Amino acid sequence: MVVCSLLALALPVAAVEGGSVGWLERPVMLAAAAPAVAAALWRLWRPLDGLVGGLALALATAIGAYGPLADLAAQGSLGLETGETVGPGALGLWLYVLGLGFLAWKAMALLAAVDAHGAKGRLITLLVPGLFGLWLLYLWQVMVVGLGVPSVLLPAPGSIEAAIASSTDILWADFEQTFVKAVLAGYAMGCGAGFVVAVLVDRVPFLQRGLLPIGNLASALPIVGIAPIMVMWFGFDWPSKAAVVVVMTFFPMLVNTIAGLHATSAMERDLMRSYAASYRQTLIRVRLPNALPFIFNALKINSTLALIGAIVAEFFGTPIVGMGFRISTEIGRMNVPMVWATIAVAAVAGSIAYGALAVVERTATFWHPSYHRKYD
Secondary structure (H helix, E strand, O other): OHHHHHHHHOHHHHHHHHOOOOHHHOOOHHHHOHHHHHHHHHHHOHHHOOHHHHHHHHHHHHHHHHHHHHHHHHHOOOOOOOOOOOOOOOHHHHHHHHHHHHHHHHHHHHHHOOOOOHHHHHHHHHHHHHHHHHHHHHHHHHHHHHOOOOOOOOOOHHHHHHHHHHOHHHHHHHHHHHHHHHHHHHHHHHHHHHHHHHHHHHHOHHHHHHHHHHHHHHHOOOHHHHHHHHHHHHOOOHHHHHHHHHHHHHHHHHHHHHHHHOOOOHHHHHHHHHOOOOHHHHHHHHHHHHHHHHHHHHHHHHHHHHHHHHHHHHHHOOOOOOHHHHHHHHHHOOOHHHHHHHHHHHHHHHHHHHHHHHHHHHHHOOOOOOOOOOOO
16 A cells, blocks of 8 residues: 555656656646545555445545546547557556556455445445446546557547447437337247246146257357348348347246246145145245246346347348447448447446346345345
8 A cells, every 4th residue: 555655646756757648747636646645544544444445445536537537538638649649658647547546446345345234235336336347447548548549449438438429319219229129029028938938838747848958959049040030031120130039038038937936845835735725826826936036037137138139130131220230330431439339338228227127136036045135
């Protein structure tokens, strides 16, 4: 900690003597002192350990990153002239990035070590990955701009943000075509069909030997092979992409639901038989509740598979709209920031869908041993 504090405090001198980085000479130098100040405070004030220390260091890290990023927005690229790069010789910049990275790591370690529940626990659960993601974006921006990486190879997050801001209407139309129409329709049909067939397989034992091998074969089919066939069968619009999603999501739901139905213990089944319960009563009151964690696991897996399947299917034929169409078209035009903008929209949509399912799962299966919900 002391070494990192000294490195951060010695940053202005190193920057002036070691390179031609002009952004440290501007008012953002006040924000650049935040990592060193936070490191010194943490060293001198040990009670900062834990939640308070993690939040303090996270705030200091955000303030410390704000200076260079604000200068990026104002000056274009670290305040350098067009075509000029920072390079590995600008010792001050890389020492600053190193010190800021150490503070981000320390903040995440302190927050992750806090044993909290309720609202505080949920806050920490969001802060740790959020801080880590922001740090990766900051490092990505500084490395790409500082080393002069061509945008055709890897655009900076700032360029991707600019592409999103300037193409909101296009990205929304692509999102509506791919996610709202193809993904949601195919996801509902595929998961629903897999669940119904799983219940039938459980009820009629010989279907398990007949259908499961066929389902396993269908799940092994390559998406690049079935996508053109679905386009020929259902046309170029979203129904063909929904059909691909159905094929991709059917088998995971089938297998997980069957495994969940078989997870009911023999003692529970014997208890229901002693009550003279019918198959339907046992299924609804005991076996399906026990299978909920398996079903939600399939739903979460399929939430990502569905989006991937729909985007890949659009490579093989689609109207002039859709995420897959946008990616294939813009990469041909070497408009890589727009490609990454589409990928970012897809990633955010998939993450939100996965997170929503996780929240519903925790609400519906709070009693499951894997959660062990505790009350204050």
